[in-house]
Amino acid sequence: MKANITEYLRVNLDTEQWECRSCNNELAPARGNYKRGLLVYDRDPREIHKPLVDPKLYDYTFSPDPAYTALLEYYCPHCGTMIETEYTVPGHPPVHDIELDIDDLKKKVHAWGDIPDTPEIPDTPIERHVHNH
Amino acid sequence: MTMNNTEVHTLSDEEQGLIDQFLIDNQLFYGPDPDIMRNHGLAPRSDAEESILSSDLDLQKVNMVRGRLTAALDETHTMVEQMGVAPGAKWGDLVTAIFTANGDMAQTGTFGIVVFASVCQYPVKFIKKYWVDEDTVGVRDGDAFIHNDSRYGNIHNTDQSLMMPVFWEGQLVCWVSSTIHEGENGAIEPGGMPSIAETKYDEGLKMSPFKIVENFKLRRDIVTFLQNSVRDPKLQLADMKVKLHSILRLRERVLAVIEEFGVDYLQGTLRKSLEDTETEVRRRIEEMPNGISRVNTFIDGDLREDVLAKMPMEIRVKDSRMIWNLKGTSPEFTNRSINVVMGSLKTCLLTSLILYVWPDLPKNQAVFSAVEVEMDENSLVNASDEAPNAMSLLPIFRCFSMPPMTMGKLNYCMPNRYTAINANTYSQPATLVYGGLTQHGEVTGNFCADINGNGTGGRENKDGEHSLSPVFGYMADTGEMELAEEELPYIRLVAQKLAKDRVGFGKFRGGMGYEQIATVKNSTEFGFMTGQCGSKHPSAYGLFGGYACPAYPMARIKNINIFETFKNNPEQFDFDMITLMNERKITDGDYYVQDAGMNFELCNEGEIYMICQGSGGGYGDVLDRDPKLVAKDLEEELISPDLAEDIYKVICDPNKFIVDEAATEQARKAERKARIQRGIPYDEFVAQWVTPEPAEDLPYMGSWGDDHSTLIVSPPGEKRYSIPAGSAGVMFSNPKDRRIAELEAELAALKNIT
Numbered sequence A: 001m002k003a004n005i006t007e008y009l010r011v012n013l014d015t016e017q018w019e020c021r022s023c024n025n026e027l028a029p030a031r032g033n034y035k036r037g038l039l040v041y042d043r044d045p046r047e048i049h050k051p052l053v054d055p056k057l058y059d060y061t062f063s064p065d066p067a068y069t070a071l072l073e074y075y076c077p078h079c080g081t082m083i084e085t086e087y088t089v090p091g092h093p094p095v096h097d098i099e100l101d102i103d104d105l106k107k108k109v110h111a112w113g114d115i116p117d118t119p120e121i122p123d124t125p126i127e128r129h130v131h132n133h
Numbered sequence B: 001m002t003m004n005n006t007e008v009h010t011l012s013d014e015e016q017g018l019i020d021q022f023l024i025d026n027q028l029f030y031g032p033d034p035d036i037m038r039n040h041g042l043a044p045r046s047d048a049e050e051s052i053l054s055s056d057l058d059l060q061k062v063n064m065v066r067g068r069l070t071a072a073l074d075e076t077h078t079m080v081e082q083m084g085v086a087p088g089a090k091w092g093d094l095v096t097a098i099f100t101a102n103g104d105m106a107q108t109g110t111f112g113i114v115v116f117a118s119v120c121q122y123p124v125k126f127i128k129k130y131w132v133d134e135d136t137v138g139v140r141d142g143d144a145f146i147h148n149d150s151r152y153g154n155i156h157n158t159d160q161s162l163m164m165p166v167f168w169e170g171q172l173v174c175w176v177s178s179t180i181h182e183g184e185n186g187a188i189e190p191g192g193m194p195s196i197a198e199t200k201y202d203e204g205l206k207m208s209p210f211k212i213v214e215n216f217k218l219r220r221d222i223v224t225f226l227q228n229s230v231r232d233p234k235l236q237l238a239d240m241k242v243k244l245h246s247i248l249r250l251r252e253r254v255l256a257v258i259e260e261f262g263v264d265y266l267q268g269t270l271r272k273s274l275e276d277t278e279t280e281v282r283r284r285i286e287e288m289p290n291g292i293s294r295v296n297t298f299i300d301g302d303l304r305e306d307v308l309a310k311m312p313m314e315i316r317v318k319d320s321r322m323i324w325n326l327k328g329t330s331p332e333f334t335n336r337s338i339n340v341v342m343g344s345l346k347t348c349l350l351t352s353l354i355l356y357v358w359p360d361l362p363k364n365q366a367v368f369s370a371v372e373v374e375m376d377e378n379s380l381v382n383a384s385d386e387a388p389n390a391m392s393l394l395p396i397f398r399c400f401s402m403p404p405m406t407m408g409k410l411n412y413c414m415p416n417r418y419t420a421i422n423a424n425t426y427s428q429p430a431t432l433v434y435g436g437l438t439q440h441g442e443v444t445g446n447f448c449a450d451i452n453g454n455g456t457g458g459r460e461n462k463d464g465e466h467s468l469s470p471v472f473g474y475m476a477d478t479g480e481m482e483l484a485e486e487e488l489p490y491i492r493l494v495a496q497k498l499a500k501d502r503v504g505f506g507k508f509r510g511g512m513g514y515e516q517i518a519t520v521k522n523s524t525e526f527g528f529m530t531g532q533c534g535s536k537h538p539s540a541y542g543l544f545g546g547y548a549c550p551a552y553p554m555a556r557i558k559n560i561n562i563f564e565t566f567k568n569n570p571e572q573f574d575f576d577m578i579t580l581m582n583e584r585k586i587t588d589g590d591y592y593v594q595d596a597g598m599n600f601e602l603c604n605e606g607e608i609y610m611i612c613q614g615s616g617g618g619y620g621d622v623l624d625r626d627p628k629l630v631a632k633d634l635e636e637e638l639i640s641p642d643l644a645e646d647i648y649k650v651i652c653d654p655n656k657f658i659v660d661e662a663a664t665e666q667a668r669k670a671e672r673k674a675r676i677q678r679g680i681p682y683d684e685f686v687a688q689w690v691t692p693e694p695a696e697d698l699p700y701m702g703s704w705g706d707d708h709s710t711l712i713v714s715p716p717g718e719k720r721y722s723i724p725a726g727s728a729g730v731m732f733s734n735p736k737d738r739r740i741a742e743l744e745a746e747l748a749a750l751k752n753i754t
């Protein structure tokens, strides 16, 4: 039994391991933090969000300020997929963002039966304000 | 009985009753009532509801009543939108709603802003509790009550509501309301959202719920008092009339429903909608896997100075219970304007469920009644009554973007999804707030429609939408600029031009925001304010490997007259904020790029002010973005060729937009390999990277890490300290005093040198 937990993470409920959905390799024990099975890179946020106005002319450039923003990139150690990003403050302990009750998940997945790899997602029709004046 | 050697007299029920009644009769001040403001649950069934719901209601009829009420709410919504004078009314920042006799918000129309309606339950409950039996006030057929103070339940004091009881055969059977984001309210800065408010007394009109309509007519003496208290007396009068006529129409429709179906069907339908919604929400909670999901977010400014205020969210699901925990949030800023009242904040959390997680649910208060909420006292999200909250939008907008992220991480595994999992929609009130004297010689203050053009987040199955709607309501729009320009002395030189390269990258990118360049003509007394953060730390995060939006500053060119430039040197102007600021071709101008929280200042004729509406966060790994979609982004000029190559590793002919698939494949393979080489195993990384506290000079506020029992407090210019969570707010010194002290120190140092 398996459960897809994010775009790139899956829990194998038989082996109780986090797995990478891109390369199918095991990452870490499912009862723990998946991040422990990943690689982390402390990316200078200015490399992704490049300055658009000249940093020589201005303090504010559309780039995040690296004193206020750390950008942690989490990679699968096997295939290099970027499984998650985390925008935080330099030195702040990374967030343990997903903590699953594996025993409950086993029960739920069993009850759900086969989970399609790409579930059907309803596109709820929304009525928007119509501009009519 | 005795206690500590003191004889304690036990009161008889009669004596206790007398004391209770005495205390009720002699209350000094009917302030915001914590029993009302801290309860987001449904009121218990009234006797009438109990008896109606224990009888057999015909569900066909219930459905017809609900449909009739929806039609009435849509009709009255249109009335307000067509007649409303407030700019916000013209773009859909309004709602009409129906409440049960107990005051629970039971139904809004299709296009109504749910937060406005939901937050109105508090003043309705206040009126019911305090004014019904108060013989100097009373609640009678034909009365209506006005209200705007957030402490009695409102998003911010710039919104005004009119609430009316509906009577049938002498019994109060339900309430109807109409709410508009009015704008101007007589605050210290024009426009209704004063960023410099240091106390609640700087916030302008502070209306506790009071009676302003008797016998279906506005009381002109009180109306005059309100007009006299704001910068736009015409607006104040006109929109009170608009709201009154919308609720009169709503009342008429409700009475027609009663005549046709009977009063039991009206009250039964309202209550049943609420109870059915709550039951369905509980079912959905039970369906979710048990677990915990967390996100940390950071607000990087308080509109007066740079601070870094933590606002985390944890969702815990255990069987039929779901707890939303915001502990660890920064302490309240007792003399800054960005605090939020807990009751208001909860209605935003409610709305985020409707907008981003379970959009198929009915829009009523019961969507959130099953959710438990935990917050620290005296925190940014649960501020004391003394703390100003005029710019509560900064934490509030986050309440719309955090839940989809945390809920998404628990919902992704489920076979039955109610909507696509999405990255953050841009979460700043990005707009020019304005005020001053118009070209028609009238004083005014309000805000511009561009606030309603947030880009939405990338989703698991497609890109976000550009500049779609405000984060608080997909149903609102961005109005007609030309109409505003007729009434106001501002002119939009660039309007709603998508902000190139400012995007949340991902497998599915965020929808982008637009640039606005504005100036003033034909007024010597008109100016602008902006009230956003996110200029140092991005405010809309990505999801599942997607990147956030960038940081967004604002820019100004002062001491120019762009109209002279147009006449004499038109080649100096460019319809692009980045080019204008980098090339500085307009001669003799003073060029500024600054954080996007600009306090009000006058704009001289022809000076220009530039802001950006933001992008949503990206979803998924950039290397998984279909190269053809990247080519399309290039073709649509959403991004520059260097970003296609640097970020997406897509090799593409920048003129023909044809992807070199082999080269792209190779570049992406190389990047994946490079990631594996530069990445550090998590445990090792944490051991070397995590610090016991934030960098010394960082103005950090809130918990550090997972321990939310202690909060770090680092007011600018003061020594950092810690407090037990919930124990106190923080007071800031005046930024100008700090600047003066800095300059004096510099001066003293210079004097010593010479």
Ligand SMILES: [Zn+2]
Pocket: A020, A021, A022, A023, A024, A025, A076, A077, A078, A079, A080, A081
């Ligand atoms: Zn992998």
